[in-house]
Amino acid sequence: MNLNVDIGIKISNPFILASGILDENGYTMKRILENGAAAVVTKSIGTSERQGYNPPIIYENDPVFLNAVGLSNPGIDNFKDEVKIALESGRPVIGSIFGKDAPEFSELAKKMESYGVSAIELNLSCPHVNGYGMEVGSDPDLVYEIVSEVKSRVKIPVFSKLSPNTSNILEEAKAAEKSDALVLINTLKGMEIDIASKKPVLSNVYGGLSGKCIKPVGIRYVYEVKKETGKTVIGVGGIENVNDAIEYIMAGASAVQIGTAIYRHGIKIFNELNSGLIEYMDKNGISNINDMIGVAIA
């Protein structure tokens, strides 16, 4: 049975750790890679250390999961050792970076590449930090410039992570077309109010909605972008079990990332996804995962 997929880098199964969950630390990334994940994406890393927002930064009320961490990270120059530790697993690490413009992204990408990562993921889509993420990603000319410049500066594949908080995903995808793969989706901008205190539940007011309630949105973006562009797509958003992952693959994703589900199910989810996928393929007489990619596209 073949579970290997090619997303610009070859990985041994379609399951990848999403950016922002247990991936600021080399040892947790290594442990996840040794427990069934084919690759990990690091926390998004910027030019210098950021504290992020004050608590509360996470709000959970099943199925709602909101976060406004605020891109807290140690800064690129403090991240080399974390990548080195994760790489001891022998499996690929994908370096996620965020910046405000093309020169900043290029510098970060060069440094990440020198640390030994297999690919770069450009965070063009975080919904809750002014001047970064979605604000950069919603300007097609800027996206085009960032992707072109980063592609010309590094030798490894470059992925662009796009935002669902857009009126025209195809315009965004087109602007990022020089990427080796498109990653869909980041969180949806949202908020909730605590009626007892009459205040928003997050200190930052707005946050990013993730977890199972966003799965239909993720599936729709993966389907639409794969159908209209034919590009390699990596699906992310609300995957809790193998059936969710299979849906994303059938919608056109060559691989999928898992984030919020780890809060609920722990890192054992990666081994469970692998055995669930093997069982599904076995039952349905499928010998190669690649035969499942995009089969639902009409």
Ligand SMILES: Cc1cc2nc3c(=O)[nH]c(=O)nc-3n(C[C@H](O)[C@H](O)[C@H](O)COP(=O)(O)O)c2cc1C
């Ligand atoms: C606590 C938290 C932190 C996150 N941090 C990042 C980040 O640094 N960079 C990024 O590109 N996405 C970040 N994300 C978004 C996830 O990578 C993913 O796109 C999103 O949560 C949807 O997938 P999920 O439903 O499996 O979590 C974060 C998500 C959560 C819940």
